[in-house]
Amino acid sequence: MNASLLAALKHRLPDLKLSTEPGDREHFGRDWTRRWTPEPLAIAWPGSVEEVRALVRWAAESGVAIVPSGGRTGLSGGAVAAAGELVVSFDRMKQVIAFNPVDRTLTVQPGITLQAVQDAAREHGLIYPVDFAARGSCQIGGNIATNAGGIRVIRYGNTRQWVAGLKVVTGTGELLDLNRALVKNASGYDLRHLMIGSEGTLGLIVEATLLLTDPPPDSNVMVFAVPAMDALMQVFATCRAQLTVSAFEFFTDRALHHVTRHGAQRPFESDSPFYVITEFDAGSQAQQDAALAVFERCLENGWVTDGVISQSEAQARALWRLREGITESLAPHRPYKNDISVRISAVPAFLHDMQELLAREYPHFDCVWFGHIGDGNLHINVLRPEGMPDAQFISECERVTKLLCEVLEKHGGSISAEHGIGLVKKPYLDTVRSAADIALMRGIRGVLDPAGVFNPGKLFDSTPPA
Amino acid sequence: MNASLLAALKHRLPDLKLSTEPGDREHFGRDWTRRWTPEPLAIAWPGSVEEVRALVRWAAESGVAIVPSGGRTGLSGGAVAAAGELVVSFDRMKQVIAFNPVDRTLTVQPGITLQAVQDAAREHGLIYPVDFAARGSCQIGGNIATNAGGIRVIRYGNTRQWVAGLKVVTGTGELLDLNRALVKNASGYDLRHLMIGSEGTLGLIVEATLLLTDPPPDSNVMVFAVPAMDALMQVFATCRAQLTVSAFEFFTDRALHHVTRHGAQRPFESDSPFYVITEFDAGSQAQQDAALAVFERCLENGWVTDGVISQSEAQARALWRLREGITESLAPHRPYKNDISVRISAVPAFLHDMQELLAREYPHFDCVWFGHIGDGNLHINVLRPEGMPDAQFISECERVTKLLCEVLEKHGGSISAEHGIGLVKKPYLDTVRSAADIALMRGIRGVLDPAGVFNPGKLFDSTPPA
Structure with a gap:
């Protein structure tokens, strides 16, 4: 059965890069969750939008499910292929297509990593501000499909805010060109926003036009020891009121325990049940003074018991490691x-x-x-x-x-x-979306992907439970 | 037929405020377009979410179409009722429900005017930054249904950016509670964004939670005389690079002609084919100096031939009138x-x-x-x-x-x-959305409003042309 399916696919798309190697099937069949045994039919690496469209049309006709595959750094199993699906990897579609200095946009293929997007923006004196620890592996297509958040949402919002245009292949192989980077476009339902966060269940993202912005002023990083849970929000309110905050993260003593065992350096000698790391604009003396004033205010009120402000970029990076290294330090467990x-x-x-x-x-x-x-x-x-x-x-x-x-x-x-x-x-x-909500999502999925090709069984089942 | 329909509605909802007065039918049957002759069945003013739901269920069962009605300041006929529809006006649902200082959100009923939203935000030391000339009449439900833009999009984006949560009644009378003001919520399709800009064709917005933000620093307003079209974008690039711009608008000599005849004051003695008005942060001496430098740079390059910077709030308002008064000055024509x-x-x-x-x-x-x-x-x-x-x-x-x-x-x-x-x-x-795009929108509309109750004939026809 599998052999004849693959023979048919090869016959239809003789130039498609395809693999059924056990190593590839294992590697591309899973994400950072390790709960499912990878069991994909095969891995396909399309090289162009037209090849993606042809693949989808073939899959819909043949009743083969597709699992879209980015960097597979996901933590919810959205990219797992454990039931004979065809994994469609975008590893070969990772180019920067265009940069537009007036629109301040970067148009990219879906397989480019977040890091490469950030680097390309910086080359032009701008930034793509969405950021998180998996930046080196995760791909922009996956970021968009999950509306990725991360450590600078407090200032810059989620991925959704930065998507000016999307090209998407639907479940019938149609190519949609959504919003075309217009700032204003009141011409019907904004399907771009429907795609963002749809976890590969409504379409395959084959191109994205991303908004860039000015780099922020120089920043500093502070880490505080916080003695009690109730004080966390006081520290937050004080920082938000006095500083221009780019990040405000916290972690517990248990997190510190693991991350320091993994190589990060302890910020303080004494222990504390909670820690906060915040990054804020510090380009001017006034901003640096404000940070000191925040620290003093928090200390006086007993909301923090100790604190450190980065004095160099190297120290800022070392402090960030306390937060960014946590996930990796826990992974072996x-x-x-x-x-x-x-x-x-x-x-x-x-x-x-x-x-x-x-x-x-x-x-x-x-x-x-x-x-x-x-x-x-x-x-x-x-x-x-x-x-x-x-x-x-x-x-x-x-x-x-x-x-x-x-x-x-x-x-x-x-x-x-x-x-x-x-x-x-x-x-x-169903604890966060009502039954009516889920029924509507199911209906919408049926409109975009009538044959049920994309990521079946993910997010919700296409047919309601009996 | 109409009489028996209305009798049935009154029987079902005896407390519903309803009118078939000719004056009401004319007034509520149209928006700022004047192309269609109002011919609604009647006007209903529900007072609660439950009354809206009951109304929709009745309409779906009875085959009566509903035209949702906000301030009817629309310019595309979205709120026109010219074919025996029931107009559902939100004039009685215009309260501020809650303000949350930590989330910085304002929860409102749909019938509140934009002006009242802006005022409520200011009472709490914050702003709701979406702004345009119809602020005193337009209602927030309509703003959201059209993803209203306006004069400060360049800094603050469209209405979409400011909607943290929506309650919506679907075409089957279901009440959806969308996103509930969460900053991060990756739990399936974001139907909130599908509703925004759907022009009353997918659901009735019955409550909105809006994001507020800090007021910007003090601002100034500059008006420039621009001698040639090509220079417009040079002036824009210069302003954007050197100033923190909240608005950048332009108008032609013909617009100036009409608006000054309507009472606005000429900014300059001599004529110019184009004019620009820009608003920018001017809280510090450095920012004010930067504005002067921009003016000088533009003058030196011949991109502008004259300019004026507001010296007082009264003058800023007078300059704004040059742009904001245009639509009104043209209305009699x-x-x-x-x-x-x-x-x-x-x-x-x-x-x-x-x-x-x-x-x-x-x-x-x-x-x-x-x-x-x-x-x-x-x-x-x-x-x-x-x-x-x-x-x-x-x-x-x-x-x-x-x-x-x-x-x-x-x-x-x-x-x-x-x-x-x-x-x-x-x-x-169909010149901006592809056939595939429109077919998908039609399918989605059928999912949200299977009986075709909401705004039939608007945006696109629910059944495709034969």
Whole structure:
């Protein structure tokens, strides 16, 4: 069956780069989740938009599912191919197509890495401001398909804000040219925004025109030791009121423990239950003075017990490592991840309930939490106790996640802040979207992808449960 | 037929405020276009979300169409009710529901005016930055349904950027609670963005949570006399590079002619073919010096021949009147309007072709153009020659609009920048959206509004042309 399908594909598209090598199938069949056994039909590397279109038409006719594949740095299984799907990798479509200095846009193919986009912007004296630790591996197509967030959302918003135009291949192989980088275009439904964050279920992104912006002034980085959870939001409010903040992140003592064991340097001699790292404009003496004043104010009020301000770029990078190195330092433990959000104003009450829940339900597990508190976004990493079998560990974490969903519902939050739903969060989608909402999404998916080619089983099932 | 329908509605919703008075039917049956004869079935003023839901369910069951009605300041006929529709006015739903100082959000009912939103924000030391001349009459529900733009898009973006959450009633009477003001929420398709700009064809907006922001520093206003079209973009580039610009608008000598006859004061003694008005941060001496330097640079290069910088708030307001008063000054002439956009980088070449077209095709018509050149958005107002019958005038303008569409297509532009498609631009939708695009929009509309209740005939026909 597989052999005849592939023979038909090769016959239809003799020039398509294709592989069924076990190594490729394993590598391209999974993302950073490690829960599913990769089992794709094959991997295809189209080299052009027309090849993508032909591939999709063939898949729709042949009843073969497609899993779009970027850098596969996702954490929700959105790029997993474990059921005989054809993985469509964009590794061969990674060029910068155009830079426009007047529109301040960069037009790129989907397979370019975030890092390469940032570098190309800087070459022209501008920045692409979306940023996060996976920048070297993740691809812009995946960033757009998941509306990637990261560490500078507080200042620059999510990926959505920076997409001026998209070319997309639908489930019938049609090519859509969405918005064409117009600043103003009130000509019907903005399907560009429907595509952003759709996790590869509505179409394949084959080109993107990204907005760039001016680089910010020079920045400094401060790290604070925060003695109590309630003080976190006081520190945040003080920073936001006095400084131009580009990032405001926090992490716990457990996170510091892991990241310093992984090579990062301790910021302070004494311990503290919480830490904050903030980056802010410091191009002028007045801005630098304001930062010192913030530190003093927080110290006087007992909201922080210690602090450090970067004196050089090297020190700023070292301080950032405390936050950016956390995920990598935890990876060997294969943690179970929650990526949750509430409104900023709901953070204190939510943190209180959440902390109580974690202490009660995970008494013997190492729970590491950190995140983008200025966006109301927390990452919880539950570490697998040594010797506990996978299935038992995940089932235990899923039990607690159901309880966490109740806490989230109480505080108006979301079970996925920036990682997407994919496979991992699918069981909880109905805690954040109503039945009517999900039914509409299903209907829309049927319009864009009538044959159900794209990422079946991800986000939600195309046919409702009986 | 009408009588029995209305009797059934009254029976179903005895407390609903309803009118069939001729004055109400005329007033609520039209927007600022004056091309259609109002002929609604009746006007309903629901007072609550539940009443809206009940109304929609009744309409869907009874086969009655609904035209949602805000301030009816639209220019594309989106709020016209000329075919026995039930107009649903939100005039009774205009309260501020909540202000949240931490989230910096304002939650409002849809019938509140833009001006009232701006005032409520200012009461809390913040601003709602979307702004345009109809602020006193237009309603936020309509602003969102059309993704309203206006004079500060260059700095703050369109309405889309400022909508953190929406409650929407679908065509089956379901209530959707979209995004709930989360900064990060990667949980499936963002239907909020699908609703924004959908012109009342996908759902009724019954509540919105708007983002607010810090007020900008003190600003000044400059008006320049610009001797040639090519110089416009040079002036723009210079201002954008040296100043923090909140607005960059232009208008022609014909626009100045009309607005000064309407009471605005001439900025300069001598005439000029083009004028620019720009607003920029001027809170510091350095910023004020930069403005002077921009003026001198433009003067030296011959890009401007005269200029004035506001010395007081009163003078700034007087200068703004030159631009903001144009639409009103033209209204008695009942102009035919084009509202078009291209990418900013395409403006010079487009302007060249457009000017040629207008000179060739409208040799005897008074063509007044002006607009948001910093967003690539131009408004063309063609004035009705005295004595020319309506039908002949419109048919002549529609002939030229078809030619204008060809020029727009050549330069990658849009036939509607910010006014929407409604009825007026419907014949030209296929010049900016592909057949595949329109088919998808039609499919999506069928999912959200299966009975075809909302604004039938607007934007596009629900059933494709045979």
